[in-house]
Amino acid sequence: MAFQIVINLIIAIMWMFLGESYTTPSFIAGYLFGILILYLLRRLIPGKFYFSRVISIIKLVLLFIKELVLSNIAMIKYIYSPKQIAEPGVFALPLDVKSDWEITLLTSLISLTPGTLSVALSDDNSKLFIHAMNIDDVNESIYDIKNSFEKAIMEVTR
Amino acid sequence: MTETEILFHIIVNILIILSILIGSFLILSASIGIVRFPDIYTKLHAATKASTLGLAGVLIAAFMFLYIQHDIVSGKLLLAILFMFITNPVSAHMISRAAHKKGIKPVIKNRKDAYEQYKENIKTN
Known part of the structure; x- marks a missing residue:
């Protein structure tokens, strides 16, 4: 590169x-x-065409902004509802990303997305413990994180 | 000033007003959330998410105002937004991790705390 x-x-x-x-x-x-x-001339030059990585960085930033706006809307719903509609809890997310840099990026993304906040990382970097605002749709949020964030991060770093 | 310039000024002023209003509303919501939510983890949810976007809104409004009124392109404001996006989630993570290590339990009804179980497993092994 x-x-x-x-x-x-x-x-x-x-x-x-x-x-x-x-x-x-x-x-x-x-x-x-x-x-x-x-x-x-991308076939004759060693390595992946570097500008495709720049494009995936831009995509990651746009995804981040979109999720930030959505999470604020969800947050306002929780704050102004008269009864406590949320049922908080902590769940474990198995990680596919390995390096420190990727995990840092993923935790920041998780902390600013709807209803999730990263609490801790297990000692062998294999699991991330996440505090969820609404534990009932955990499967949905695991699916979201796995499919959108981890994929986008891997496209940037690999 | 020509007519298009006046129109441009009006539109930018409306944008400034909107982003200040949205930003301050989000910061207000964050503080209400900090008072209303039951435990430290849910309070942190409110403090990180709503205040990040709220402060970004206010700073963008300040940037647009300086540009339209005084012709200053203030890079410092944009840098402030960038650093907030980097530091806010990290500090939230550190606070919640410290709280959990200190033994503050999250409010959970009829479910298991995954991190608590993990810590117990390590202790017993």
Whole structure:
């Protein structure tokens, strides 16, 4: 990935020299042009095309914002309901992601999504204990976390 | 000013008002939630989620106001939002973990606490 970024920067600088204009816009134009060249030659260059990873990072950020808004709506429902409608509880989530960096990202995502708050991590990094606002739909939230968050994180890191 | 500029100003002002209102409403809700919920874990739910988006709303409103009134692009406000998104969930995790390690039990009706069971298993082995 680093190799591809270096090639992309070299193409951008070459574009500036060929155009004889040493300004920021021409650098950006060269950089975009470099992305196009890397995309067309992606079979000949070792490693995955790096810009697909940038796209998956953008997707992850958008997913995060969407979940944050949804969780606030759910939170307001819990706060202003006259009786306590929620039944809190703690459940364990088996983790597929392994490295520290991925787990940190996943816990932050979980803490800001509807009705879940990460409490602790087991010693061997295999289970995450989550406090849920409504324990009755635990299976649903496990399914959500497994399918949307872990998948999105793995797309970024692998 | 031309007509389109006036229209643009009005629209941005409406956006500023809306995001300040939503932001302060969310922060108010967070504080009500902290008072109303029964135990520390549910209180933390209210404190992290609602206040994160609420503060982000207020800061975005401040950013738009500075841009439209004084022509300042304030990067500090955007950085503040970014750091809040990074630090808020981490601090919530640390507080709840510390509380659980200290032995504060969450309010749970007729169900088992998974983390409590895990800790007991480790002790017995």
